[in-house]
Amino acid sequence: MTVLRDSIPEFEFSVPVVIVGAGACGLTAALAARDQGADVIVLERDKRPWGSTSMSLGAICAVGSRSQRDNGVDDSAEIFVADVIAKTDGEADETLARRIGERSGPTVDWLTETHRIPLSVDFKWTGLGHSRPRLHLPPGRTGEELLSLLSNACARAGVEIMTEAYVTAIYADDNDRVLGVRIQRPGGVVENLGCDTLIIATCGYGGNHEMVARYIPEMANARYFGHEGNRGDGILWGVALGAAVREMSAYQGLGTLAEPQQVVVPHPLMIEGGFLVNAEGRRFTHELANISGMCVPVLAQPQGIAWVIFDEDRHQACLAHSVDQRQLEEVGAIRRAGSWEELERLCNLQPGSLSKENSEIESVRASGEQDRFGRRFDNTLPPLKAPFCAVRVTGALFHTQGGLLIDENARVLREDGSALPNLYAGGGAARSISGSRVTGYLPGAGLCMAVTLGALAGEDAARAALRSPA
Numbered sequence: 001m002t003v004l005r006d007s008i009p010e011f012e013f014s015v016p017v018v019i020v021g022a023g024a025c026g027l028t029a030a031l032a033a034r035d036q037g038a039d040v041i042v043l044e045r046d047k048r049p050w051g052s053t054s055m056s057l058g059a060i061c062a063v064g065s066r067s068q069r070d071n072g073v074d075d076s077a078e079i080f081v082a083d084v085i086a087k088t089d090g091e092a093d094e095t096l097a098r099r100i101g102e103r104s105g106p107t108v109d110w111l112t113e114t115h116r117i118p119l120s121v122d123f124k125w126t127g128l129g130h131s132r133p134r135l136h137l138p139p140g141r142t143g144e145e146l147l148s149l150l151s152n153a154c155a156r157a158g159v160e161i162m163t164e165a166y167v168t169a170i171y172a173d174d175n176d177r178v179l180g181v182r183i184q185r186p187g188g189v190v191e192n193l194g195c196d197t198l199i200i201a202t203c204g205y206g207g208n209h210e211m212v213a214r215y216i217p218e219m220a221n222a223r224y225f226g227h228e229g230n231r232g233d234g235i236l237w238g239v240a241l242g243a244a245v246r247e248m249s250a251y252q253g254l255g256t257l258a259e260p261q262q263v264v265v266p267h268p269l270m271i272e273g274g275f276l277v278n279a280e281g282r283r284f285t286h287e288l289a290n291i292s293g294m295c296v297p298v299l300a301q302p303q304g305i306a307w308v309i310f311d312e313d314r315h316q317a318c319l320a321h322s323v324d325q326r327q328l329e330e331v332g333a334i335r336r337a338g339s340w341e342e343l344e345r346l347c348n349l350q351p352g353s354l355s356k357e358n359s360e361i362e363s364v365r366a367s368g369e370q371d372r373f374g375r376r377f378d379n380t381l382p383p384l385k386a387p388f389c390a391v392r393v394t395g396a397l398f399h400t401q402g403g404l405l406i407d408e409n410a411r412v413l414r415e416d417g418s419a420l421p422n423l424y425a426g427g428g429a430a431r432s433i434s435g436s437r438v439t440g441y442l443p444g445a446g447l448c449m450a451v452t453l454g455a456l457a458g459e460d461a462a463r464a465a466l467r468s469p470a
């Protein structure tokens, strides 16, 4: 991924705002730029926009939204900042966290009210680092639906999305001003497009094995379960232009990716009383302590795998609201048994292991005490009862959290704090609010950074472009 400063071509076409990447960040940025009256084009390498956004659950963390207020949730930027700081052990950038706390709710309201993308707060996902219910989902509760709602809104707003448009280089002058982009089209055709401002929405670098090995060595050999096309291109352009990066070792992981079927096991199964054991049938962690950080203890177990243990009642309850749970059933990932002994045999676990773990859980549930990992089992929930279920899982890298240093309007910054003349970044391409480790990731933060920074970038880039037309 290159920045070309010599032999700048004559741009036959030029657009005020060019956006690279048609995920949640790129499409939200496009809507915001159109709202300001700017012409905008989104360039997407794939045949149809998909991205990590479509692979996600579509749960966006947002603070102070109308949906929260209508449901009696009392939330504020201050409360959010305190949650972020607690989750990251004080590592997250407080100024950025505050900005996100102030702008995420209005962004979700704007998407809902102006662009007909209905997002409402979900009460199933509580806790896990959020002291208030903050996850906002579309009605169908999938990232795929979120992306198609955004795409439809873009079509209504007159945003052009050019697919099969792989940006391979950017052109810049000696003052680091971006002049345009080089696009590889099908059949090896190369096109050049000029711009007044460029928004990088190419997500992180999870699909770039060299970068993962360099910045996140603990996940160098782990499965990457994000969008393969996210190879850090935008981060590399920014750095080549002189931008600074932050928290490159941060990432969102998951300890419960069905292996080998590669379907995400819904976390509510464990919130509702399920638990994890290793290949020997022994529990090894507090299952609710950290969803993202769970990949590390799971990968450290024998064979790098674990089993999620739950029951048929929880499975049925989860089926009602989770596409992933339906997929687990469809691909035959769920093993079922009428007794703990039978489940141990089916999963090749040590005889007596599951019944022993379950008895220990039942006794701490009855006493209200914490178990040996510090987990408290909610005694208002019924105990697991036969038929029992198990899914074999492993740990995976979902998406990276480090990226380009940005200011309060998502303008990309150099190490000395000065802004590059006309470059913006958001979503997985920009730094996040997760600190430097896997444990700092708050559920919903990935899409929150995508839509909130996307909206800020789109608005500011459009204003800047309209101030200085080409």
Ligand SMILES: Cc1cc2nc3c(=O)[nH]c(=O)nc-3n(C[C@H](O)[C@H](O)[C@H](O)COP(=O)(O)OP(=O)(O)OC[C@H]3O[C@@H](n4cnc5c(N)ncnc54)[C@H](O)[C@@H]3O)c2cc1C
Pocket (backbone or CB within 6 Å): 020, 021, 022, 023, 024, 025, 026, 043, 044, 045, 046, 049, 050, 051, 052, 053, 054, 055, 056, 057, 058, 059, 060, 061, 165, 166, 167, 168, 201, 202, 203, 204, 225, 226, 227, 229, 230, 231, 233, 234, 264, 398, 399, 426, 427, 428, 429, 443, 444, 445, 446, 447, 448, 450
């Ligand atoms: C399984 C899974 C579940 C998740 N669930 C959630 C969740 O519920 N809530 C949450 O907040 N986060 C979740 N995340 C994280 C979330 O999906 C991401 O943080 C978010 O989608 C990032 O949005 P984005 O627009 O930055 O990137 P993407 O949606 O990945 O979009 C980036 C786009 O850029 C394109 N691109 C890249 N390079 C180029 C190039 N050179 N030229 C042209 N196009 C290019 C890519 O093809 C891609 O379409 C999940 C992630 C995974 C993998």
